[in-house]
Amino acid sequence: MSPSTVKLIGAFGSPFAHRAEVALRLKGVPYELLLEELMISKSDLLLKHNPIHKKVPVLLHGARTICESLVIIEYIDEAFDGPAIMPTDPYERAMARFWAHFMDNKCAKPFMLSVWSEGEVQKGFLKEVKENLALLQAQLEGKRFFAGESIGYLDIVLCSLAHWLTVIEEATGVKLVADDEFPDLRRWAKEYTSNEIVKQCLPDRDQLLAFYTAHLERYKMIAKAMLQQ
Amino acid sequence: MGDHELKLLGMWASPFVLRARLALSFKGLSYEYIEEEIFGNKSALLDKSNPVHKKVPVLIHKDKSICESQIIVEYIDEVFSGTGPSLLPVDPYDRAVARFWAAYIDDKLFSLFMMMIKGKTTEDKAKGRRHSFAVAETLEGALKGCSKGKSFFGGDNVGFLDIVLGGFVAWVHTRDILSRSKQFDAGKTPLLAAWLERFCALDATKAVMPDVEKLVELSKMRQARDDAAAAAVSQSN
Numbered sequence: 001m002s003p004s005t006v007k008l009i010g011a012f013g014s015p016f017a018h019r020a021e022v023a024l025r026l027k028g029v030p031y032e033l034l035l036e037e038l039m040i041s042k043s044d045l046l047l048k049h050n051p052i053h054k055k056v057p058v059l060l061h062g063a064r065t066i067c068e069s070l071v072i073i074e075y076i077d078e079a080f081d082g083p084a085i086m087p088t089d090p091y092e093r094a095m096a097r098f099w100a101h102f103m104d105n106k107c108a109k110p111f112m113l114s115v116w117s118e119g120e121v122q123k124g125f126l127k128e129v130k131e132n133l134a135l136l137q138a139q140l141e142g143k144r145f146f147a148g149e150s151i152g153y154l155d156i157v158l159c160s161l162a163h164w165l166t167v168i169e170e171a172t173g174v175k176l177v178a179d180d181e182f183p184d185l186r187r188w189a190k191e192y193t194s195n196e197i198v199k200q201c202l203p204d205r206d207q208l209l210a211f212y213t214a215h216l217e218r219y220k221m222i223a224k225a226m227l228q229q
Numbered sequence: 230m231g232d233h234e235l236k237l238l239g240m241w242a243s244p245f246v247l248r249a250r251l252a253l254s255f256k257g258l259s260y261e262y263i264e265e266e267i268f269g270n271k272s273a274l275l276d277k278s279n280p281v282h283k284k285v286p287v288l289i290h291k292d293k294s295i296c297e298s299q300i301i302v303e304y305i306d307e308v309f310s311g312t313g314p315s316l317l318p319v320d321p322y323d324r325a326v327a328r329f330w331a332a333y334i335d336d337k338l339f340s341l342f343m344m345m346i347k348g349k350t351t352e353d354k355a356k357g358r359r360h361s362f363a364v365a366e367t368l369e370g371a372l373k374g375c376s377k378g379k380s381f382f383g384g385d386n387v388g389f390l391d392i393v394l395g396g397f398v399a400w401v402h403t404r405d406i407l408s409r410s411k412q413f414d415a416g417k418t419p420l421l422a423a424w425l426e427r428f429c430a431l432d433a434t435k436a437v438m439p440d441v442e443k444l445v446e447l448s449k450m451r452q453a454r455d456d457a458a459a460a461a462v463s464q465s466n
Contacts, residue, residue, distance in 0.1 A: 070328075071332065091290075094301075094304040
């Protein structure tokens, strides 16, 4: 099969774009990274290729466009040769997909709102965050990675827990997780962020912290809007 | 037909349960169906097999629980790949396109129905109708692209995306009756309107479709209950 150009539209600091990059690198697929400046404006290229959601990441493979990070990961796994990203057993695949959906549909909002809300409302979200983390930690079952001995789908999907969580805690001054809580998740986070392939596309921690610090007001506004829904 | 050791926990009115039933029906798989009480307490089996969300549908296959309707459909397709037709397309890009639209449907369509069903004010309901049309228009484009001139999202035969959208058809019919208008209007979204008719005429669909009259009754009952609750609140203020 003749190789077609692979491009990835991403943005600095986006854990969703990181997911797609890790998948490409794990698979050994060369790609060109096109960075959006989302805080300024969305490029014509992004709007053309993702008119429905107008979000990163977007994978361009030859004439094909694939949007939505979870869809992109499975596409990369199926369209290219290389080490498997998804589990091979159908039940394990179903479980991995279940926890991926749990992360994106159930965890995202409480995480966001637990750092941006106050008082009793915040207490409620903090409790929910801890419950969610406990459920996720339980999936590790003492393994090195969620996928077993090496990185797989769920590790990639949960990347924001490994790297973004502590940065956001530092930027906002809100401690979501005490130092002695969730030791298995901490261990996993170290394993994930020190992985040779992951390191190649993980945003620099100091730069990420500066990024969140610079855009605190913006995130506050997004969270406020979320609260009102 | 052998015993596939399948059980499905469901609720007759749920579009997500209908999806799972459609997948099982199109694949020609036998299973034991267990109905959860709609207003009652959740059963011990449900609590045990879906402790995280405590929601239906849950597929139980040889004591393993699989939750989330789309995940159930993919699971059935992968495990029973030798039985009945394939639901997911073969080509990775076609699969990605199907999964993208499936995610879109769950993101937009469900919340829309909720807006229209639970919309408190006339304005809410009107907003729901406008968004509903925008979504229908988008899906019309998706159908055009995926079907490539054939009858279904899956092409000549029903596939994953037909089943994902198919879960909602009973509610589409219900809304059509209650609103005295068409959610998939033949004039505005001709492909979708034709798809709806074609999909509902299939034996495998008819075998699992809930009674639309009962859904209309349920909808009216819910609306009456919501109205009464709202009236009680405004009276006590």
